[in-house]
Amino acid sequence: MRSRIATLAAACTCAMIMTAGPALAQSGNSPGPTPGPVTEITSGLVSPLKVAFGPDGSFLVAESFAGLLSSISATGEKSVLVNAPGQEIAGVSYQDGTTYYFNNDQGAGPEPGGVLLPARLMKITSAGVTTQITDLSEFEATDNPDGDTIYGVRDASDECLDLAPYMQSPGELFSHPYSSVPGDDGVYVGDAGANAILHVTDDGDVTLVKALRAEPIEIDAAVIALAAQMGMIVPDCMLGLTYYAQPVPTDVTVKGQWLYYTVLPGVPGEGLGVGKVYRVHLQSGVTQLLAENLAAPTGIAVSRDNTVYVAQLFGDGVSTVKNGCTVNVLPAMMASDVQVKGNTLVALTNALAATGGSLVTMRLR
Template sequence: MLKRHSLAVLLALAMVLATVATAAAAPSDGALAGQQTETDCIYFEATQQSVCFGFKAYWEKYGGLAIFGYPITGEFVENGVTVQYFERARFEWHPGVWPERYDVLQGLLGAQLAGDRLGTGPFAPAQPIQGCTFFEATGHNLCAGFQSYWQTFGGLAIFGYPISEEFVEDGVTVQYFERARFEWHPGVWPERYDVLLGLLGVRAISGEQPAPEPEPEPEPEPPFVPVAAELNNPRGMTIGPDGAIYVAEAGVGGDGPCLPNPEGEGEVCYGPTGSIARIVDGQVERIATGLPSLATPDGVAATGVHDVVVTESGIFAIIGLGADPEARAQLGDVGADFGTLVQINDDGTYTVLFDVAAYEADQNPEPALVDSNPYSLVVVDDGFVVVDAGGNDLLHVADDGTITTLAVFGPRMVEAPPFLGLPPGTEIPMEAVPTGLVIGPDGAYYVGELTGFPFLVGAARVWRIVPGEDPEIYAEGFTNIGDIAFGPDGRLYVLEIAAEGLLSEDTPGSLYRVESDGTKTLLAREGLVGPTGLAIDADGTIYIANFGMFPGTAQVVGFIE
């Protein structure tokens, strides 16, 4: 891998090269030649070199020290072209070729230094990756933080096309471009998207090459296989009697009317963008569209269709709200459909059957706050059972519309996180926020907690509820549960939306298997990002709605246990 020279060695090398450059050639072009003044040049004590005239104008205009680094040589002629090397780049003088870029081209140092590796390993052409930018010209993807940095700080003109995928070199995640190497150093340069640029100019001048790569170990089989893609904020899932996967899509909101965003700044606005997706053999068919959705302008954090159940007698769904039921009036006529249980008609439209949010407004079983967000439902002989994440309760909805409370999940007092600035030992209430709901093999109801602020790691629990009895804790030690399901083996599976907590910058999820005695086994974490929905078929195949908080890029994956 790249060896690190001491500054003294680099300075000595730069001074030798500057001497060679002076002896080799004096630039004759008017933009570079002539007497250098303080205005025309910038002198850097660190490397005892200057950048002047046209090279100076380009250096200042397109990134300066942060992008190109210090000059490490003077100007000299290389292969018939006036050039100057910088720590991370080589400037080439091509008068008239790029007048809008000060007649400067950057040398293809990335391609030059990776030349003997092109076409192999991470430099071999790749397949497009969902959510990334794919460049047909080189056959490589540009993703996530590297993609943001590339787009923000110069794009194609400064860095060129990607010529590799991301890979680990010298213990650091890197990606090569025609003119640069991006290095991922999280937390080092937060204002630069955690990216540093490799010292390719230093390597090119010194003749330094990466050490030979060791033979790669065989890639382990991925724990997930793709099933379907391009979903919009998927939430609950179920396996229908026909064996198909049905997914509730909360949609991406729309142009309004709007409500204040209950989760932060700005507004959430209405749009008829919710849907029910049916997945068979990887093909997505939206069997119902036009369902109500609320979301921020970027389509994130949507509230809409939260769960779906499919029976021989019909398809039923629950539509969330996430606010005081009285707020629905601010949305006009469309507001009345939020916080309800609906039936999907044969033509893909829907009919409101029961107003679950109205029960919260009238009864408020858990009296801390009037808030309703129906989130999950199951079908029972005499109607439905619904968990209300806003009301913090479990409700029975009879076929005649009568709603009764089966269980209430009250708040807990927990220690306030340090960032609130409260005195040490201060406690604040944390709500339960029940989300996942399933009927167990024993006929009891099982409910998983998301928990509310401050979303403590390890604080979420799974409850077991038998009507007429006090709820009991079945399993605990989870973080921000999004969904739960029983497998055909009778064991419970728990899906965490955020294994490190919803306040963490990291968004990995987790999948656990829980034994009958409450002990749990971590089955998967790598590759799960903000997962939201869970379903298990009769053969024990586990399906997960992955990237569930990201509109348009969410997918359903199958888990290989």
Template sequence: MKKSSPALAVLAATAALGLAASPATAGGRHHPPSPSPAPVAGEVTTVAEGLLGPLSFAVGRGGTLDVAQSFTTLLTRITDGGEPEVLATAPEGYSPGSVSRDRGATYYTVATGAGTNDPVANITLLQSVDRDGTIETIADISAYEFAENPDSINTYGFEEALPAECAAQLPEGIPASPYTGLPDSNPAASLPGRFGGTIVADAGMNALIQVSDDGDIATVAVLPPIPVTVPAGIGWPDCAVGLAYNAEPVPTDVERGPDGALYVTSLPGSPEGGPTGSVFRIDPATLEPELVATGFVGATGLAVNDNGDIFVAELFANRISVVPSGSDTPQLFLEANQPAALELRGDALYASVDALAGLPTGPDPEAPPAAEPPAEPAPATGSIIRIELDDNCGGYHHHHGGADRHSGDGVRGDESEE
């Protein structure tokens, strides 16, 4: 069976459920101060077009964009007013992703075989390309996952084994009994920081890891199972509807907050559907995950500004929400079609939109179905937009670039523009 719904492999499958744009609901918050006013979206401009699967990108000096076109093999650089440039090409059958920038280099992952639980088929690598175009493989993330399997400490699925008659009616791949985390790697996001190293959020691993500049890997944190109640209308049998189910958390993005903590979006695995996406805070002292807010419909990207406001892309609700500093209640920031990744730079928030446009379907019966086009006319490709922010946002925070690097202890370092 598949371990989870890896964020990059099953986005279309979840989108095909036709999830409604349900209002986001409140969750927990770490010692919340008095809430500040919510940031307000200003002028919106399109800064890049014609992209296929812009599920991860980084913003550099002057608004230069390094974009992983995850429905292709291309890692692309787009400069203001310039022609797109291919920075790197993933091997055939691999997808690029998890883009971040630091000290003139671009860090990214290439991945294949997510969800197979097969160490031969499932290969994920962290690579870099420098100013001279030299590509280096830094670490084999999948090798670490199959050796260590960090989320084997978690128990997922039904709280008790289903009776045989009910179990026989479950969709293929859904376990009828509780199970512990299985080895699977599918990197979704990366974050550079001080002291050397890169934080990677792995959607298959259900964990954050630190990869040193020398390629050593250590687990930073494992996200907890997400308790849900099996809803009706998702193709599961009536005998399972209403039962408690511990879904896999599936981290999709990671950023550092002004408090030194790591913030992570979670797109839970089966049963898919409903506003079960969350944001977790990884305490810099204990490295324990703590719920910040929940109720997001497909939380696939986030950004945190110096004021502590948290922006969240809700891919399946066609909106970007914001959790104001001191609050645990998300609010609508901007309606946007299929937003996937977010980055802050200067006085603007960048977002990839129409992120599932052009999703290949192929003949593989295990491949996720294409999403229903949410717009008329349906977009053929994805884009990146720039959203001006008002003064309340307090300037940029974390732009996937900087002069320092992160050791994995969650402590925020001073960052400077490239």
């Protein structure tokens, strides 16, 4: 089972580090630095889910469900770069005069349909020329990185599974590129449909960086209660078994040879506070778990001193992941993304509020 990230609008214990690396961090109430002054640049944004530092001190914001890509000046003046009603505009990023974003076709309903829809990686040059780099659904059609993965309950008896066949499914053909970060000779992409991290060259060649592993969740009373709220019945015979949730990547960033990414496990993980932060070494492929027990992490950034910042959509705002703990530094509701450049942190808050979201900045101390 999977929910599209778009359905978020409607809407513990330590794990082992996969390899030797930095200390595992958990969400908690550890004392941390006092947040710096927060400045609201603008408000009233429609579903602002991704932000990037743009040219000349501007900010680029993907107002995803409205089909808008906007440029916002440091004083809050807004200009529309892309206006595509009915489309999802996602994953904006910027480097050296080029703006990257996704223009995704949207099907009817919250779940992937039987048709593999176009998922276009676009770019806008410094001269204002917009072109398509590639359609990532074509890579999904030929490669389908999680096609051999069985999601859901793997160890139930046939008799038990017959009571709830929706508790098991293969990886489907579905491309939903949601985040991007410029890198060597192109961009890295977090595909929230393919459950994979990809690299796309400037010429449109797509390669697989990492197929993400299913996220294990023990079926306990909390899982059963959440499923009931969603209208799904989990039979008693599955109590205590492991549910392997889809490892939906929600954001990516690169620092040196490491690519950092956030994972929001699909149903039932979206509502259980079991999100995680990982990083993968781009040369060796070594993967490290940096943080867990996060409430829908959907944004990640790394500062010049290697401090990791994470935005939690259903959590308490933006937090740091450093020295073995997660500490809130920007209290906010519905923080959908965070980026850091120099001494400036920019974040999107109240992203799914009916009154509209806000673009805010904070000076880092």
